[in-house]
Amino acid sequence: MAEVDHLAAERATARFDVEEMKVAWAGSRHAVHVADRMARLVASDPVFRKDNRTMLSRKELFKDTLRKAAHAWKRIVELRLTEEEADLLRQYVDQPGYVDLHWGMFVPAIKGQGTEEQQHKWLPLAYKFQIIGCYAQTELGHGSNVQGLETTATFDPKTDEFVIHSPTLTSSKWWPGGLGKASTHAVVYARLITEGKDYGIHGFIVQLRSLEDHSPLPGVTLGDIGGKFGSGAYNSMDNGVLRFDHVRIPRDQMLMRLSQVTREGKYVHSNVPKQLLYGTMVYVRQSIVADASKALSRAVCIAVRYSAVRKQFGSQDGGPETQVLNYKTQQSRLFPLLASAYAFRFVGDWLNWLYTDVTQKLEAKDFSTLQEAHACTAGLKAVTTSVTADAIEECRKLCGGHGYLNSSGLPELFAVYVPACTYEGDNVVLLLQVARILMKTVSQLASGKQPVGTMAYMGKVQYLMQCKSAVSSAEDWLNPDAIQEAFEARALRMAVNCAQNISQAASQEEGFYERSPDLLEAAVAHIQLIIVTKFIEKVHQEIPGHGVKEQLQALCNVYALYILHKHLGDFLATGCITPRQGALANEQLGKLYAQVRPNAVALVDAFNYTDHYLGSVLGRYDGDVYPALYEEAWKDPLNETVVPEGYHEYLRPLIKQQQLKLSRL
């Protein structure tokens, strides 16, 4: 009971309106309402139970995923849920499965790369689940290097068909989610060959399995690629392997919005940038950024609540021990992660806006913002997923020994989340893309070309290369202009340093290759500037609710000053701030942690997660952790019998043998 009282007391110390913070977090009152309804719908349905997930075998887990997906679809149809509601319902079911790829990549690929006619033919089938699709791009031999894919699609003018073929072992499709067991169709990326010429990678809709009995079609070999990291976790997904042996598809199953092959076999490229082929990846990368804040906020919610419940040391004269949340070290590890969850949420919203804006411009044949969309989605995907993966592990450690139990929810969350650093573009590969664009922008500065969008600050090169921070007290670091200037100067100076070093190499390519570790850091600095800028912009907006703006202001400062403290070497080496100013930033950070402390539990309550979605005995809303931990242990299959299976075979003979030996002595 004491623990329950603890969280009630924690909630009472909050200095802001939690209901209004929920609105700020979700984006609108409507969003809070819909999320609330969908979360409760899932939590109250026994089919969506997930507390036994880590104890299921792979086969049981996969069947459970099929069952949940079918039940979710049934509920979506029965309740006539809107697209927004259906997306949220699937999110709260919280079990990776083929539907993620069907809705998240197969449908968007057809929408983005198919002609109107193709969309008209295929989308209704996909929308009604008459076909199930996946996104088959990566191969055994190549993932990052899309141009290196080997699968071929050779046009045969005699039959008006493409022949899809896997010429080598390394050309086997490898990894696509939903491919292994569930999908009937795939968007397959292959080298288009017509009139004897290789035109590079294009997308094709290919049927893989019979719609009658689900068996592979002739010439198609497929299966699952095997168990993955962690128990439960991503093993609910059937990541697959696929090989083609001269499989024929009609010509009109090439996705022809960007380029076409005529009846005669002539290749025609529309007047659009060829990078639009990568559009589905750009879309998914922006949704992965939004997802990072969800995964991070879940981990932080568990760690904050548990840290308020958990007590160690400090008891005097039999009085209560100290809540571990009161230790300054716990705060300095946990509160930056709390601030990052909010930062990623807001930058994710902004990125979604940017993506929508770019998409509208593309429809109007305006391609000017394509590079900005690529740099922002790639860079933010890389930084937010890397931070989130590390943060989930940090939250596990923040929960001490109990964090290592599956029932804490953290091991599974980590195992599900960590591949986000790799899928949809390895984070290093993506940051190098950002670096390439940074170098291009720096090189254009001399010609007077004004950078735009998130690179616009580089236009202030004369000022930013020589400015000195005016901060002279810890409080000065609360000024957003001081923060903004320091971050801009650091990012620009790092980029310019890289450009200067590259220019001394024999060639641009060689210089880029040699300096790539520095370029990664420059790209990270640029992306951190974007995150800080968007958080500052958010806090400048009108935000209703008692104390809400003040809390967000504090979290924004925590985020920025934490990054400054963590990357102090960059700020000092580039001469943006002095060691004394760095120390003042750290002093201010300590004060901010003290400000966050009484609000910490309420700040994670504002995420509005149900206990079902959190899936953690440590993160329970009521804080009644110990009885739940105790009860959970008894549910383990090992505890089904008092004497374990194998006792008579292995333990008893061993003990008896030793006893016999001893008795002979």
Ligand SMILES: CCCCCCCC/C=C\CCCCCCCCCC(=O)SCCNC(=O)CCNC(=O)[C@H](O)C(C)(C)COP(=O)(O)OP(=O)(O)OC[C@H]1O[C@@H](n2cnc3c(N)ncnc32)[C@H](O)[C@@H]1OP(=O)(O)O
């Ligand atoms: C599905 C929904 C998911 C939602 C997320 C929720 C998560 C919930 C958790 C669990 C639920 C389970 C859901 C799991 C989903 C997993 C999905 C994973 C799916 C995949 O992984 S699909 C495969 C993804 N593969 C990749 O990302 C490959 C990465 N490689 C590339 O993108 C490219 O090869 C490259 C960019 C690295 C290089 O390309 P290349 O053509 O060789 O180009 P360059 O010479 O470097 O550049 C040329 C030129 O093009 C510009 N450019 C490159 N890319 C783009 C782009 N995307 N858009 C616009 N422009 C681009 C580049 O800047 C150059 O420009 P320049 O010529 O210099 O001007």
Ligand SMILES: Cc1cc2nc3c(=O)[nH]c(=O)nc-3n(C[C@H](O)[C@H](O)[C@H](O)COP(=O)(O)OP(=O)(O)OC[C@H]3O[C@@H](n4cnc5c(N)ncnc54)[C@H](O)[C@@H]3O)c2cc1C
């Ligand atoms: C869980 C999961 C789900 C997936 N789902 C899908 C899916 O649905 N569909 C699909 O098509 N694919 C999918 N993939 C594949 C995924 O997109 C690729 O694994 C990813 O793009 C990374 O490519 P890779 O495996 O070739 O890594 P590699 O490129 O081989 O990376 C290996 C190492 O090399 C480094 N490296 C590579 N290139 C460079 C470079 N130029 N400079 C410096 N370092 C470099 C990387 O940083 C990394 O450290 C999935 C992968 C996973 C793990």
